[in-house]
Amino acid sequence: MDPRMKTDSPVAAARAETASPIVIAARKLDLTFQTNDGPVLALRDVNLTVNRGDFVSFIGPSGCGKTTFLRVVGALEHPTGGEITVNGMTPDEARRARAYGYVFQAAGLYPWRTIAKNIKLPLEIMGYSKDDQERQVERVLKLVDLEGFGNKFPWQLSGGMQQRASIARALAFDADILLMDEPFGALDEIVRDHLNEQLLALWARTGKTIGFVTHSIPEAVYLSTRIVVMSPRPGRITDVIESTLPRERPLEIRDTPEFLAIAHRVREGLRAGHAYDE
Amino acid sequence: MTSELRPDAAPARHPTPAGSRMLPILRSVVPVFVVLAAIAALWYTALVPMNIRESLTQAERAGAVVDPPNAIERRDANAIGLVLKNPAYIADTLRQDRPRLPGPDQVWRELWATTGAMVLEGKGLSKRSLLYHAWVTLSATVLGFAIGTVGGIALAVGIVHSRVMNMAIMPWAIASQTIPILAIAPMIIVVLNSIGVTGLLPKALISAYLCFFPVTVGMVKGLRSPDAMQLDLLHTYGASRAQTFWKLRWPSSMPYFFTSMKIGMAAALVGAIVGEMPTGAVRGLGARLLAGSYYGQTVQIWSALFAAALLAAVLVGIIGALQTVTLKRMGMSQ
Numbered sequence: 001m002d003p004r005m006k007t008d009s010p011v012a013a014a015r016a017e018t019a020s021p022i023v024i025a026a027r028k029l030d031l032t033f034q035t036n037d038g039p040v041l042a043l044r045d046v047n048l049t050v051n052r053g054d055f056v057s058f059i060g061p062s063g064c065g066k067t068t069f070l071r072v073v074g075a076l077e078h079p080t081g082g083e084i085t086v087n088g089m090t091p092d093e094a095r096r097a098r099a100y101g102y103v104f105q106a107a108g109l110y111p112w113r114t115i116a117k118n119i120k121l122p123l124e125i126m127g128y129s130k131d132d133q134e135r136q137v138e139r140v141l142k143l144v145d146l147e148g149f150g151n152k153f154p155w156q157l158s159g160g161m162q163q164r165a166s167i168a169r170a171l172a173f174d175a176d177i178l179l180m181d182e183p184f185g186a187l188d189e190i191v192r193d194h195l196n197e198q199l200l201a202l203w204a205r206t207g208k209t210i211g212f213v214t215h216s217i218p219e220a221v222y223l224s225t226r227i228v229v230m231s232p233r234p235g236r237i238t239d240v241i242e243s244t245l246p247r248e249r250p251l252e253i254r255d256t257p258e259f260l261a262i263a264h265r266v267r268e269g270l271r272a273g274h275a276y277d278e
Numbered sequence: 279m280t281s282e283l284r285p286d287a288a289p290a291r292h293p294t295p296a297g298s299r300m301l302p303i304l305r306s307v308v309p310v311f312v313v314l315a316a317i318a319a320l321w322y323t324a325l326v327p328m329n330i331r332e333s334l335t336q337a338e339r340a341g342a343v344v345d346p347p348n349a350i351e352r353r354d355a356n357a358i359g360l361v362l363k364n365p366a367y368i369a370d371t372l373r374q375d376r377p378r379l380p381g382p383d384q385v386w387r388e389l390w391a392t393t394g395a396m397v398l399e400g401k402g403l404s405k406r407s408l409l410y411h412a413w414v415t416l417s418a419t420v421l422g423f424a425i426g427t428v429g430g431i432a433l434a435v436g437i438v439h440s441r442v443m444n445m446a447i448m449p450w451a452i453a454s455q456t457i458p459i460l461a462i463a464p465m466i467i468v469v470l471n472s473i474g475v476t477g478l479l480p481k482a483l484i485s486a487y488l489c490f491f492p493v494t495v496g497m498v499k500g501l502r503s504p505d506a507m508q509l510d511l512l513h514t515y516g517a518s519r520a521q522t523f524w525k526l527r528w529p530s531s532m533p534y535f536f537t538s539m540k541i542g543m544a545a546a547l548v549g550a551i552v553g554e555m556p557t558g559a560v561r562g563l564g565a566r567l568l569a570g571s572y573y574g575q576t577v578q579i580w581s582a583l584f585a586a587a588l589l590a591a592v593l594v595g596i597i598g599a600l601q602t603v604t605l606k607r608m609g610m611s612q
């Protein structure tokens with residue numbers, strides 16, 4: 001059995017934290033896309049370190065490079081300059097070492113597979129035994145509160161449940177890092193609140209490091225231990241805000257002065273980056 | 279959103295259009311009959327003027343007086359005018375042995391006489407039976423369809439996975455379809471015959487030649503249908519090309535696959551019929567068509583045509599049924 005499975009227990013998570021605290025380290029990262037209209041500076045001089053167990057949100061308007069940065073971490077894009085390491089490896093090596101699970105904006109569940117079979121998809125590809133597959137499916141369905149839905153097909157679930165199933169799929173192979181690219185962007189506010197709460201609970205239980213791309217200031221402030229504010233043309237980091245909120249966060253925390261102060265600073269950061277100029 | 283779980287029932291049915299109070303079965307049967315009746319009406323309307331000269335010639339030979347009495351004058355006269363001047367002979371136009379255009383009833387009688395009636399006599403597969411000829415054409419069609427479909431899929435897989443094949447194969451595939459099949463069919467038969475390949479295979483190859491193209495085009499589209507996000511997801515799992523193919527591309531292509539197969543099947547049947555023509559018209563529906571035109575047996579031509587149409591309908595219907603069952607089981611039915 002995979003020894004990393006034990007990271008679900010707080011003890012193991014604590015032990016993991018003592019190993020090496022830095023999970024993602026980017027230094028002078030540049031990424032230029034060559035397009036027909038000339039080069040586009042998607043990322044310019046991005047410096048960032050993410051520690052184990054952090055919940056880091058990336059916020060900024062379209063084109064600020066927040067998704068691109070996440071894709072670089074996930075080895076879906078390759079930087080044209082600078083360095084980036086994930087768990088001390090290149091992103092490609094980290095991908096092959098199954099260091100992270102990726103959650104996209106759309107759930108992207110296969111309509112021809114049941115929820116359980118969808119969650120087994122990465123496990124099948126990675127060659128888990130049938131018994132391990134069953135065990136992992138049961139475990140992650142519990143984590144996302146979808147017990148008993150394993151035999152349903154995606155169309156039988158609501159959008160929020162589908163997105164939870166896709167999070168379960170990303171958790172199935174026990175990666176330490178969860179990369180989430182606007183996972184709740186297509187959902188309505190009520191479902192979103194609910195999922196945010198659940199995501200925090202899941203993060204507390206598993207001790208994973210989470211990179212989370214969002215458009216929403218309240219969502220970023222509510223979820224994160226650190227908020228990375230970015231701005232476009234060229235895509236760059238304008239501010240990194242350490243959250244002073246406690247790790248335990250009921251939804252009501254969003255009405256406290258502390259929360260509003262952080263939200264204010266994020267908004268200021270976005271404005272300072274001329275993020276709203278058009 | 280009050281409840282997160284949608285009802286477990288079957289996919290939502292479209293509401294009945296307002297004002298439609300018919301039984302469901304009638305709703306589908308009535309339009310079919312309206313179209314059939316329109317075709318029959320058009321057919322009989324065309325039939326009378328097309329056959330009137332022959333009817334008048336026969337009546338004249340039998341000693342009757344027709345208007346105009348002179349055959350040459352009748353030849354130059356307007357057909358509809360002839361019908362109006364000789365209404366007594368309209369019924370005759372429906373009863374000729376070798377009409378220019380046989381009536382649907384005559385075609386139906388011929389169809390029955392060469393199929394059902396012969397089966398009842400126990401001669402269902404004699405060489406005079408249309409069932410025998412349909413069977414000959416069917417076997418070439420099915421073999422050609424199998425070759426064309428497998429070949430078409432193989433080409434599509436190559437095109438999707440290899441940039442070189444994409445650029446090298448596609449132009450040839452398109453060019454192959456611009457050559458009239460009637461021109462190339464005799465050459466295929468002759469060339470294969472000269473190297474000793476005769477019988478079913480040459481016809482099946484002509485069939486496959488027509489059939490592979492829609493399958494290739496459809497499957498290229500289908501295998502490319504997964505979006506970038508789906509491919510990225512598999513990339514993050516470190517999936518191999520083979521895994522990506524079997525777990526994502528192939529299942530995603532199923533709706534395209536069945537649609538391509540329907541077109542491919544119809545094309546395969548046309549190919550088999552065309553392939554039967556240059557062989558000297560001995561066996562098969564194509565042979566019946568050709569023999570009918572040699573001997574002016576229009577009723578035979580039309581009955582062979584209808585047999586081919588029925589055969590195509592049945593074959594495409596089978597694929598349609600497979601499509602419904604498969605996509606439903608895959609949760610991909612619309």
